[in-house]
Amino acid sequence: MNLSLPDQTMHSSSESCLEDDKPEVILPCFRRNMYEEPLAAYSNGSIISQLLRKTIHNKRAIDDNHFYLSNSVAAADSGQEDQSSISSKDSTVEAISPSDHVSTGVSPEEDHPLPDHLQAKRARVENIIRVMAGSPNSRQHGDGERCDTDAREMREARESCRENKRKQRLPQHQEKPGSSCNDNCNTKEEECHKLKEQLHSMQRLLRQLQEKFLQVYSQEDPEFVVREAAGADSEHDIIGKSTDACYIKSQNLQETLKQELSKAVNDCIDKVFKKVSSSTDMDISHQQRVCSTPEIQISLGADRKSLAPDHSQAEEISKSRSSELCESSEAQTSQDQTEALSLVVRKPPVTQVSSVTPTVKRPYPVHQTPFQFSYAPPLHESHILEHLLKYGPHSNFGTLPCMPPSMDRTSPDSVDLSWDAVAMRSKVTSSHFGHHHRPSSMGAVGVDGLCLPHVKMESGELQSLAERNPYMSLNISFGSRSHLKKAKLMFFYTRYPSSNVLKTFFPDVKFNRCITSQLIKWFSNFREFYYIQMEKFARQAIAEGVHDVKDITVSRDSELFRALNMHYNKANDFHVPDRFLEVAEITLHEFYNAISATKDSDSSWKKAIYKVICKLDSEIPEEFKTSSYL
DNA sequence: ACTCCTCCTG
């Protein structure tokens, strides 16, 4: 089953929330009335529509003027509309009008009488600001002189507008493929969507005001607009070159407004992002619960036969547990329920967790169960958002093989596949995952590190995924490391442990074929390293000219011992029994003798040595039997 | 047929 679809949805959603919706270069004069107070009001949406109605009204006038047209009459008309529409705004706007900034920004000029043309310029700029702020009676017409920087501002703002429009279109378009997910959307998704809408609304408002701002500029100095838009026009040659004073004034205004507005935009985006992120965090725990259920069911499936006597009783408890686990998730995902969750629902719960894990000693809540290769409850948007937040939009989430191919949800039989069967095909093992331990509610290996990782994944994707995913590593690695460490320490006592010995000394492990084979394989690997070292040091001794086998000893200072200790007792926190040194010395002697006798020419010359060594196993201390060992 | 082992490879 393709899991990639929700990825796209979230991708677009996230992208639009985090990137595309971020306003870029914006005229910085709308901050307070655009972003501070209205931000809270956006939640109900009505204010937005009111503002939009006004600004749309204005925009019509702007459009009629063709934006770049130097028609003073039209400009004046639109300007009047601006006044009338804006005049209804909150009076606080006036109190904190950006014109205040202008006054302070050019304060040095106020100390001296200004020449007439400078005063005119100043009045013009202040008028612009008043118009922007919505002062109904402050409008005055300047002399039409403009500064180059102002024109550049306008052009940049227009480009910014167009850029925003382009960017806005993209996520909206991309939402289409995810419409199936939207059908299933839960409250989080709606919330995210709302936020996105709000951001879009703010952007629209911003554009409206930007255009209005530009409109004011254009009516103030149409020549610049025309020149900037269509190149120099002989008819609209620049008449008044900007003076230094004008430049400075405009620069002050420009900088102040830029700072203000960019800060406002940043705040706005932070708020939106925070909101989205918080909802994502909430869903992580939710995801855990969702994932845990299938895991339990799957692992229980493997236990059906062995735990048949407890079946009915266990089923009751399991049912309640399962429903408890599923409740919240199903409530939210019932609409997008696919076979994934039906895998959970359909499957008759056979037994309960505690009956599977009679030796469980960790009283952790069920929802802390380790990461499961969830049998894919439909990917919640927050799951994907979480993914995106962690790995970025290009990470390979869609191909996350949440289940082994043999467990393909399209196969009804997959439900009855035992965990053993899954594990037997395992390719990914615990060793691949993280370095963190995480408490597990499942004391038995049936669901912890020894078994959990034993899910076949394609081409190491899971491994790389897990390596990048601390959350996953945290969960699926539990148990594996401690069990592995324990096995290594046991190797100091026994090189050839029987299955029974292993079962005895891993009481917290619910053994099945897979687990048994795994442990046996571990010891096989231990032996392999052990014998390789033996052969290596035996040959080394021969090469060094050792003639008497009695000259070869293994002590704690020996290179050989250090190598072995490094391998089986890396942390060096375990006192290696003397008997192991003796066995190691015997083994070394065996190899020395065999090689000296050139028995190594025989392809099976090591077998005799193995036969000797396998008889040298000693008792494993009782402490190893406790599941909490290590 | 199944398990367990070694050996080899990655």
Place this chain on the structure above:
DNA sequence: CAGGAGGAGT
């Protein structure tokens, strides 16, 4: 350390 091939033992 895992996976697989191949062999030996049951």
